[in-house]
Amino acid sequence: MENSSHTLPPFSSSCLTTLQGSLPFSSSNISLPLSPISFPPSPTSLSPTTAESPHSSSPFSQRSTSQCLDRQSVQCCEQDISDQDDLTCLSWLHQRGDLLPLQPLAKMTLLPQLGSCTPAQPLPAPTSSKPPYSFSSLIFMAIEDSPHKRLPVKGIYEWIANKFPFYRSATGGWRNSVRHNLSLSKSFRRIEKVKSQSGGKGSLWCVCPEYRPALLEVLRKTHSYHSTNSSLLNKPVLLEGTDYDVPVVSETMEISDSLPHTLLLSSSAPQILTTDYPSFSDNTPCLLTPDHEELVTMESTDYQQNTVSEDMEKDPLSDSGYIELHYYQSDQYQYLVLPDDTELDLETVEILQLDVEAQEAAGSLLDLAGGGY
DNA sequence: CGGGTTGTAAACAACA
DNA sequence: TTGTTGTTTACAACCC
Numbered sequence: 001m002e003n004s005s006h007t008l009p010p011f012s013s014s015c016l017t018t019l020q021g022s023l024p025f026s027s028s029n030i031s032l033p034l035s036p037i038s039f040p041p042s043p044t045s046l047s048p049t050t051a052e053s054p055h056s057s058s059p060f061s062q063r064s065t066s067q068c069l070d071r072q073s074v075q076c077c078e079q080d081i082s083d084q085d086d087l088t089c090l091s092w093l094h095q096r097g098d099l100l101p102l103q104p105l106a107k108m109t110l111l112p113q114l115g116s117c118t119p120a121q122p123l124p125a126p127t128s129s130k131p132p133y134s135f136s137s138l139i140f141m142a143i144e145d146s147p148h149k150r151l152p153v154k155g156i157y158e159w160i161a162n163k164f165p166f167y168r169s170a171t172g173g174w175r176n177s178v179r180h181n182l183s184l185s186k187s188f189r190r191i192e193k194v195k196s197q198s199g200g201k202g203s204l205w206c207v208c209p210e211y212r213p214a215l216l217e218v219l220r221k222t223h224s225y226h227s228t229n230s231s232l233l234n235k236p237v238l239l240e241g242t243d244y245d246v247p248v249v250s251e252t253m254e255i256s257d258s259l260p261h262t263l264l265l266s267s268s269a270p271q272i273l274t275t276d277y278p279s280f281s282d283n284t285p286c287l288l289t290p291d292h293e294e295l296v297t298m299e300s301t302d303y304q305q306n307t308v309s310e311d312m313e314k315d316p317l318s319d320s321g322y323i324e325l326h327y328y329q330s331d332q333y334q335y336l337v338l339p340d341d342t343e344l345d346l347e348t349v350e351i352l353q354l355d356v357e358a359q360e361a362a363g364s365l366l367d368l369a370g371g372g373y
Numbered sequence: 374c375g376g377g378t379t380g381t382a383a384a385c386a387a388c389a
Numbered sequence: 390t391t392g393t394t395g396t397t398t399a400c401a402a403c404c405c
Binding site for chain 2: 391393397398399400403404
């Protein structure tokens with residue numbers, strides 16, 4: 001289960017950001033490196049080709065953006081994409097193992113404007129406030145975060161309690177609510193355990209695929225509300241008083257066509273970095289420089305032209321109003337691949353608290369989940 | 374105001 | 390017998 005040998009593959013795990021929006025969708029994409037990865041790649045997570053390159057000589061360490069996507073990188077990304085057998089999956093739940101938890105609004109505070117890579121204040125000690133998620137969302141996340149996309153009730157309890165300390169100290173009533181939701185909600189389906197399966201009573205629970213979009217939308221709205229409904233739009237927000245060490249819905253991006261762009265990034269906890277986010281309506285890939293000072297236009301690359309387009313054409317959600325953004329990471333950068341004719345106005349992008357161990361654990365979960373469905 | 378959703382509590386049966 | 394799981398009902402609060 002927690003096999004640490006299952007670390008992130010080179011350029012690793014493709015993480016998905018599933019958005020709902022009304023933006024045009026095309027077959028070609030741009031790649032947007034998001035932020036440097038601050039952790040050293042695990043030896044087992046690197047292919048021979050990438051492992052040969054020390055960090056200092058990595059093309060990604062250069063500011064010259066045209067060098068940022070060499071052929072090897074492209075191939076790695078291609079491989080990564082091809083391995084993504086289910087574009088609708090919540091891979092991000094694994095990849096972004098400790099992504100930002102949604103925070104109660106009262107705990108949001110403005111960050112000082114950061115001109116460059118300035119570490120934020122360490123997050124204060126957690127408090128015990130109730131997470132903003134409904135039980136359906138909690139169950140959904142728990143199940144989606146499981147290797148095989150199915151969990152027994154007890155596993156759901158444990159996931160929630162692990163991720164949301166509020167429920168560790170809460171009385172047992174919430175467990176009743178969980179069971180109540182499982183039984184009552186059409187979103188969840190009970191799977192009888194085969195008799196050969198050992199251990200424990202009860203059944204496994206999974207998410208009904210037809211209800212996934214709705215559940216995702218609930219998550220998106222929850223995050224959207226809690227990340228924007230505080231007149232903090234376009235201002236970097238530091239979520240403090242974090243209650244949950246969980247990663248959940250940060251990949252929800254609010255896309256609008258009217259607001260200036262703010263990109264809030266974190267290369268590793270507890271740093272929170274910000275940068276202005278330029279328009280990408282010219283379909284030009286951009287690179288966020290290693291020190292987060294600016295975004296630089298990138299040259300067109302083979303990667304852009306040849307690698308992702310087919311994948312996006314096959315996007316099963318392309319007609320459903322959902323847009324999937326593929327999230328990659330190399331040993332130094334994270335890449336967000338976007339549909340290129342998207343009038344990309346990010347109202348708020350929040351990517352917080354990338355934790356190395358959690359990501360590696362998430363990677364192992366992904367590996368397990370690869371054959372699970 | 375009505376309907377739908379969500380959260381909570383409780384009762385109960387089935388099962389390990 | 391006990392604790393867990395699953396179902397069902399009831400009610401309150403909230404939102405649209």
